[in-house]
Amino acid sequence: MPNIDYAAEPAVAREKGTSVGGRLGLLCRSITERVPWYVWWLAPAFIILAVITIFPFFWLIYMSFMKIQLAPGKPDLFVGLENWVDMFFDPSIPHGWILLAQYVAASMVLQLGLGIGIALLINNMKGEGFFSTVFLIPMMVAPVVVGHLWNLLLNSSYGIYAWLLKTLGIYAKGSLLSDPQTALWAIVAMDTWEWTPLIILIVLAGLKSVPKDTIEAAHMDGSNRFQVFFNVTLPYITPAIVIAFLLRFMDNMRFIDKILITTKGGPAEATKTLPMYLFLKTFRQFEIGAAAAIGFTLLFAIIICGIIVTNTILKERGAE
Amino acid sequence: MDPRLAKTLKIIAVTLFLLWTVIPIIFLVASSFKATGDIFDLPPVGDWVGMLKLLFFFKASFTQFRNMFIEGPFFTYLGNSLLATGLSVLISVPLGLLAAYALSRGRIPGKKHFYFWVISTRMAPPVAVMVPLYVLWRSFHILQTLPGLVLAYTTFNLPFSIWLLRGFMDSIPKELEEAAYVDGRGRFRAFTDIVFPLIAPGVGATVILCSLMAWNDYLFALILGGRAAKTIPVGISELESATSILWGQIMAGGTVLIIPMIILGLVIKKFLVTGLTMGAMRG
Numbered sequence: 001m002p003n004i005d006y007a008a009e010p011a012v013a014r015e016k017g018t019s020v021g022g023r024l025g026l027l028c029r030s031i032t033e034r035v036p037w038y039v040w041w042l043a044p045a046f047i048i049l050a051v052i053t054i055f056p057f058f059w060l061i062y063m064s065f066m067k068i069q070l071a072p073g074k075p076d077l078f079v080g081l082e083n084w085v086d087m088f089f090d091p092s093i094p095h096g097w098i099l100l101a102q103y104v105a106a107s108m109v110l111q112l113g114l115g116i117g118i119a120l121l122i123n124n125m126k127g128e129g130f131f132s133t134v135f136l137i138p139m140m141v142a143p144v145v146v147g148h149l150w151n152l153l154l155n156s157s158y159g160i161y162a163w164l165l166k167t168l169g170i171y172a173k174g175s176l177l178s179d180p181q182t183a184l185w186a187i188v189a190m191d192t193w194e195w196t197p198l199i200i201l202i203v204l205a206g207l208k209s210v211p212k213d214t215i216e217a218a219h220m221d222g223s224n225r226f227q228v229f230f231n232v233t234l235p236y237i238t239p240a241i242v243i244a245f246l247l248r249f250m251d252n253m254r255f256i257d258k259i260l261i262t263t264k265g266g267p268a269e270a271t272k273t274l275p276m277y278l279f280l281k282t283f284r285q286f287e288i289g290a291a292a293a294i295g296f297t298l299l300f301a302i303i304i305c306g307i308i309v310t311n312t313i314l315k316e317r318g319a320e
Numbered sequence: 321m322d323p324r325l326a327k328t329l330k331i332i333a334v335t336l337f338l339l340w341t342v343i344p345i346i347f348l349v350a351s352s353f354k355a356t357g358d359i360f361d362l363p364p365v366g367d368w369v370g371m372l373k374l375l376f377f378f379k380a381s382f383t384q385f386r387n388m389f390i391e392g393p394f395f396t397y398l399g400n401s402l403l404a405t406g407l408s409v410l411i412s413v414p415l416g417l418l419a420a421y422a423l424s425r426g427r428i429p430g431k432k433h434f435y436f437w438v439i440s441t442r443m444a445p446p447v448a449v450m451v452p453l454y455v456l457w458r459s460f461h462i463l464q465t466l467p468g469l470v471l472a473y474t475t476f477n478l479p480f481s482i483w484l485l486r487g488f489m490d491s492i493p494k495e496l497e498e499a500a501y502v503d504g505r506g507r508f509r510a511f512t513d514i515v516f517p518l519i520a521p522g523v524g525a526t527v528i529l530c531s532l533m534a535w536n537d538y539l540f541a542l543i544l545g546g547r548a549a550k551t552i553p554v555g556i557s558e559l560e561s562a563t564s565i566l567w568g569q570i571m572a573g574g575t576v577l578i579i580p581m582i583i584l585g586l587v588i589k590k591f592l593v594t595g596l597t598m599g600a601m602r603g
Contacts, residue, residue: 038426
């Protein structure tokens with residue numbers, strides 16, 4: 001910021017100082033000068049972020065101690081810890097956590113396993129560029145479309161994947177999504193379809209950092225493929241795998257679009273993961289106070305993961 | 321293992337994965353170009369030739385698109401989608417640029433806490449955020465309006481663009497701007513003349529990734545957008561009711577939704593991994 005010496009213009013200052021407006025102008029100017037430049041650059045984003053993130057955060061906590069009445073004119077009632085206590089007696093909540101854990105764990109294992117495997121296979125293969133182009137397609141597809149698309153693919157009378165499962169003699173009982181035994185796994189499959197490609201691309205990027213001569217040297221020493229992988233390649237791509245893991249982990253904890261489109265928590269509560277239960281509690285039963293308590297718990301759990309991610313990413317970049 | 325066998329297995333594995341990835345997309349696009357009756361024409365179990373016909377050799381028809389856009393309300397939804405996406409990007413990216421520059425160049429006390437705040441908003445589960453936003457938007461009287469939806473998208477696009485752009489700016493050496501100061505240009509001119517052109521590709525990638533997130537959103541549009549700001553994802557989902565499912569139009573809507581994003585994704589292919597990992601990986 002240019003450093004203008006206002007003391008060098010005494011005549012103007014004296015003249016302006018005589019009127020109230022002039023004094024105000026001077027006051028503003030001296031404040032402007034004392035505030036570091038970055039405040040002005042940061043202020044618009046900061047203010048908007050504060051209104052749309054910090055306020056809702058505290059409002060969420062506030063609501064968890066209230067009985068929120070949506071009907072106009074009815075005031076919210078303070079209920080103390082009722083919502084929090086109720087949470088411990090609601091059997092849907094441990095059920096939701098368990099389902100969420102199963103969903104996240106299954107997705108992570110499948111996506112990381114497949115992703116790392118395919119990345120290793122196509123690394124330096126002919127047509128690698130083509131593959132990485134094709135693999136970006138599913139990531140671009142809106143989760144809503146993924147949900148509807150797989151709903152039709154698995155549809156017992158019109159779906160080609162249901163047809164395939166019948167033809168191969170694997171499953172002929174109808175749609176995987178309407179069977180409580182398989183519904184959650186069908187959603188895992190959808191998520192795996194959409195996001196394994198991201199893991200492939202991340203791991204591929206990591207593989208580019210492995211020095212080729214180190215691998216050659218290891219082969220020369222007589223190490224076999226597996227030894228080379230575990231001793232040379234893996235340490236180089238571990239940061240990439242950690243990042244892929246954390247990103248997918250958090251997103252799987254957060255998003256419910258696919259469940260909301262395909263099963264809405266059913267059949268027989270088989271896909272009522274905690275965030276899905278939270279959605280139903282809020283927008284179907286309108287128990288906003290209770291939902292706020294659950295929402296805060298979920299937020300808190302994910303923020304804990306978030307701290308780990310932030311530290312990892314910052315360490316990865318070597319910043320701060 | 322015999323190297324030739326290993327190579328064959330490798331090719332089989334990669335081909336299977338490739339098929340697993342593209343068949344749903346082919347099915348989606350193929351179904352959207354079929355007449356309503358043809359969509360349900362599944363070959364008998366075991367008829368592989370019939371399956372190939374279903375995916376590749378069918379009578380093309382624009383019935384679904386006509387029903388959606390000319391007879392149905394999808395032009396309005398498309399407009400809402402474009403407006404909500406465009407406006408949220410127009411707010412998020414310029415403000416993100418200013419904030420990112422300040423964060424990258426300023427010696428700001430407590431910067432780390434700010435970073436944590438920014439990145440934590442990207443981790444909040446939308447369902448949990450939706451509850452207080454719903455109440456807040458109602459008291460602002462922007463519930464179920466387009467401005468309300470735009471502001472809702474800003475809750476995730478602004479932090480995302482700050483975070484990503486800061487990463488791009490950190491990679492530009494400060495010395496370049498210092499030369500500009502010597503030339504007598506102010507900080508803002510140094511930013512617009514020196515820094516911005518250098519990170520322009522990164523800004524482009526940020527614009528596209530922010531568009532992607534807003535364009536693909538369903539939950540915010542469903543709850544906060546409501547009737548007045550119905551976007552395509554919400555419109556598509558409404559084609560499924562308790563009594564009937566208009567599969568053809570749902571697939572056609574899906575095609576309309578994914579084609580622009582796939583093209584944009586290809587444009588920023590180089591930045592995709594960087595962007596989707598929030599700068600943690602260089603693609």
